[in-house]
Amino acid sequence: MLDVSLGVVSALECAAEGVPFARDAGIPWAAGVVFGLLAGSVLVVRRRWPIAVVLVAIAITPAQMGFLMGVVGLYTLAACELPRRIIGSLAGMSMLGTLIVTFVRVRQDMVREDLGVGDWVLPFAAITMSVGATAPPLLLGLYVGQRRRLMESLRERADSLERELQLLAERAEERAEWARGEERTRIAREMHDVVAHRVSLMVVHAAALQAVARKDPEKAVKNAALVGDMGRQALTELREMLGVLRSGGAGARAERASVPLAAVGVAAAAAASRAAGDGEGLAEGPFLSELGELIGQSEAAGMVVDLSVEGEERSYAAGVEQTAFRVVQEALTNVHKHAAGAKTYVRLAHRVSEVAMQVENEPPPEVSSESSARLPSGGNGLVGMKERVAALGGVFVSGPTDAGGFRVSAVIPASS
Numbered sequence: 001m002l003d004v005s006l007g008v009v010s011a012l013e014c015a016a017e018g019v020p021f022a023r024d025a026g027i028p029w030a031a032g033v034v035f036g037l038l039a040g041s042v043l044v045v046r047r048r049w050p051i052a053v054v055l056v057a058i059a060i061t062p063a064q065m066g067f068l069m070g071v072v073g074l075y076t077l078a079a080c081e082l083p084r085r086i087i088g089s090l091a092g093m094s095m096l097g098t099l100i101v102t103f104v105r106v107r108q109d110m111v112r113e114d115l116g117v118g119d120w121v122l123p124f125a126a127i128t129m130s131v132g133a134t135a136p137p138l139l140l141g142l143y144v145g146q147r148r149r150l151m152e153s154l155r156e157r158a159d160s161l162e163r164e165l166q167l168l169a170e171r172a173e174e175r176a177e178w179a180r181g182e183e184r185t186r187i188a189r190e191m192h193d194v195v196a197h198r199v200s201l202m203v204v205h206a207a208a209l210q211a212v213a214r215k216d217p218e219k220a221v222k223n224a225a226l227v228g229d230m231g232r233q234a235l236t237e238l239r240e241m242l243g244v245l246r247s248g249g250a251g252a253r254a255e256r257a258s259v260p261l262a263a264v265g266v267a268a269a270a271a272a273s274r275a276a277g278d279g280e281g282l283a284e285g286p287f288l289s290e291l292g293e294l295i296g297q298s299e300a301a302g303m304v305v306d307l308s309v310e311g312e313e314r315s316y317a318a319g320v321e322q323t324a325f326r327v328v329q330e331a332l333t334n335v336h337k338h339a340a341g342a343k344t345y346v347r348l349a350h351r352v353s354e355v356a357m358q359v360e361n362e363p364p365p366e367v368s369s370e371s372s373a374r375l376p377s378g379g380n381g382l383v384g385m386k387e388r389v390a391a392l393g394g395v396f397v398s399g400p401t402d403a404g405g406f407r408v409s410a411v412i413p414a415s416s
Helices: 002-025 029-045 050-059 067-079 084-113 121-212 217-258 261-277 288-300 318-338 381-391
Strands: 305-310 344-350 354-361 395-400 406-413
Touching: 002 029, 002 067, 029 050, 029 067, 050 067, 050 084, 067 084, 067 121, 084 121, 121 217, 121 288, 121 318, 121 381, 288 305, 288 318, 288 344, 318 344, 318 354, 318 381, 318 406, 381 395, 381 406
Parallel strands: 305 344
Antiparallel strands: 344 354, 354 406, 395 406
């Protein structure tokens, strides 16, 4: 609508200016009007062909026509994304044409009116008129074009930043979801290791208590006391773990409510690193120095355990000691479940840059179904041990032996 309106106004202007042009040129006034209408209407296509509009305006300058077309054409030309040399050349041609036409017309008027003015008036009027008709629209067009390009660049950068932020938010959400999954797996593994061993011993002692309750009351009382001790220890460890989870959960919820979206990725990375630490956030122990007590509990349940230690005993990082202890603990639990009564060999080796452990049991003896504790198995013990060892960069191997028993072996770097 703006271009059509400007085209109509320009056509009417050129048509009105075509009348004196036709009179000076000695042609019919109708021809001048038609010529003006055709030339002025070119302004309608100023956005598509700004160079053509400026060239037409320069061409009709000697006829003193198209003032509006020249001004608007120069503005549109300067605002377009065209090479500066083209804009400068056309602006120079327009200024030169206006300068020459103005100089000639003013001189003719001065001669016709016989005005006695100074010689400086003629060039001053020509230069002022040409600069005034060319410089303002040119400078305004350059400013508007530069500002338009700047706004488009800022809009593109804003869109790009928005896409990047959205991508980062999606990645952060994925990492946070992965970290939550790792945390759930770690907590489930820790709960399994804490509960399964002691509950397995409780089941074994309960089965022994049932078997000897009438034959040996004194041994039954001893087994009942052991079952009570095991239950209290299991409850104590569960309370400690749940207490840590409750205190950590409230703080984590408050922290997630207070941090912005950009910090989600950092929180996810921190949770992932805690998951890789495998157990350091839930409890302080256990440690390898408590292996003797662990084996004593298994021996009290009727298992024959042979412990051998190679190398000089030393302390390791908390994660290494916890993982090594849990591997031995879970292996002994599996013996209670699947090979009750089998002799078991526990070997621990302290090496220069690693600690190695191996738990191997002989084939279980043939027992009657009445004396079997029939412990359930969830199938998560070996998977949990492998995940623990792998999280510290170690190697875990398990499988049956040629003699019919089962062997669990793990090597953990000492610097983990």
